Amino acid sequence: MKKLTTFLCTALVVGGLSGQTLIQAYKNRADLVSQTNITTNLQEFSNLGVKTTGSVNNANTLTWIKNKYTSYGYSASQIVENPFTFGSTSSKNLVITKTGTLYPDKYVIICGHYDTITGPGTSDNGSGTSVILEVARILKDVPTEYSIKFIHFSGEEQGLYGSSHYANNVAYQSGVKKLDIKLVFNLDQVGGKLGNVNSKIICEKDTAGQSGNNAASSTVTQQLATCTTLYSPLQTSISNAYSSDYMPFEQKGYVITGFYEYTRSYNEHTVNDTFANVDPVYVFKVGKAAVGAMQHFATASTTIAAGSAAKEIPPVTLESVKIYPNPVKDFLTVELPDSTTKNFTVEITDLAGLSVLKEENKAQINISRLDNGVYLCTVKAGNTSITRKIIIEK
Structure with a gap:
């Protein structure tokens, strides 16, 4: 994931920005995020070992993720493997599509990488992977006006190879945008470290590369921060996007935003990035924020039928x-x-x-x-x- 650099963390954000208010149906679904599911996902991800792109463990992890979607009820036609190569290395991205009700050809992408370089990468990026899985589970049968693509990239650690392949060969081809993407929401290293005070999340906005998408990124990042305070107990800070899987999309002019842990664990890219060192409660809180934000970005249904209320609220x-x-x-x-x-x-x-x-x-x-x-x-x-x-x- 991201190389070790110094964060510029500014602008503590509180609720009420952009005229957003709490939507009860969104909160009810955010409250369906399960600590048990998050913890289990983190533990299973960690147990899959070092997931170097192109390795057997890397392929096994893709299968594990794919099986999760199948268990949630996603059909084979919704789950697509997206192979790519760089040098002599081959790997696959995994793309799951949920079709929108009003804008089936316009997409909100939520993404993160599943490959690692040293250690099992439980925080970098088993945490993002676990959150995306929980968002997909909860929103499976929730109508959204915009289509959603849940994307798990490989090759991130070696140089954003998986996301670059997808952005350059699927989303954008021969100078033409083939996919109408409303937003790319990236989650990378949101695991925190056990023992740290993990009460805040960084919301990342675009300040690099193309300038034409910066204003829109700033707007959606403020919305992300507001959703976070509305649907989770986390505080927020705004900082700059860099060196993760949203960047190839940014370079093609798409609008991006993202989550990254506020208090750095500094376990990334080391043998210490294990389940024993991650903070599952922090990941659980990030999950609540992500479910709330994705409903906002994809414009989810705001009603709860009487017959489904008991199902949605434990x-x-x-x-x-x-x-x-x-x-x-x-x-x-x-x-x-x-x-x-x-x-x-x-x-x-x-x-x-x-x-x-x-x-x-x-x-x-x-x-x-x-x-x-x-x-x-x-x-x-x-x-x-x-x-x-x-x-x-x-």
């Missing part, structure tokens, strides 16, 4: 559950929201997925017999669950 929510202290030494406290049923299960697993402790209806969990390290704590109540990462440190 009867029990565990997102506000408190699990503390963290790090923990001897006893872990699980504090559930008042509205939640008192019948619940707490299960602790190691990072390999092995269950090491399980208790029912206990708010105080004795973990003194467990070794120091990073674990996952899953709280289940009824048909819903929440997973948080905990550190045992004695």
Whole structure:
């Protein structure tokens, strides 16, 4: 992903910009982002290993992503592999298309890369990949006026090869725009680092390359920031887009924006970019912001039919559950929201997925017999669950 440079972070943004107001249907869908899904996606992505473009692991990761879309109900005709080569290396982008109701030939692209160079790349860019998957899952059956393309690029780390191929050979050909693209929304390294204060996200605007698309990029980036504050608990900062998969589109005159972590983890491109070091709760919050923003950009339906309300709003929510202290030494406290049923299960697993402790209806969990390290704590109540990462440190 992006090379190590110094960010220019300016203009803290609050809600109310561009005349945007909260749309309840959008919020309801943003609230469907699942911490459990995000955590599972991050863990599975990490377990796929180093994903160097052209490698077996890289191809396996593409298959893993493809299988996710199939499980969400996307049809084979909606899922397209886009092969490309550079030098002696071959790889594939994955493109999933959801057709709009009013503007089927005008697209909002949400994208991010899945290749890595050193380490499993759980933050760079398993985090962006996990968020895009969750956006696709939630919006699968939501009518949107504009078509949406969910694109997973490869070859980013070697020089934006996958996105360059798509921008130059699919979106734009022989000097002509073949795809009418309303916006390209890129997510790259939004994983944060466990232990950092991860309460803010950078919204990226175009200040480089072609100048004719800068004003439009600035406008949509302000809208992205507003959506973030409306539909997630994150604060926002505006900075400049650079060195990621939106840039080949920018060079062709398309409008771009993006997300990038505010407090840098500095684990990218190292063996430390692992599941143990990423902050799944931060990625969950980015997911809520992305779902809200994509509904705004693609103009999603603002109504919720009476018959679907129960489906869209879970009867029990565990997102506000408190699990503390963290790090923990001897006893872990699980504090559930008042509205939640008192019948619940707490299960602790190691990072390999092995269950090491399980208790029912206990708010105080004795973990003194467990070794120091990073674990996952899953709280289940009824048909819903929440997973948080905990550190045992004695």
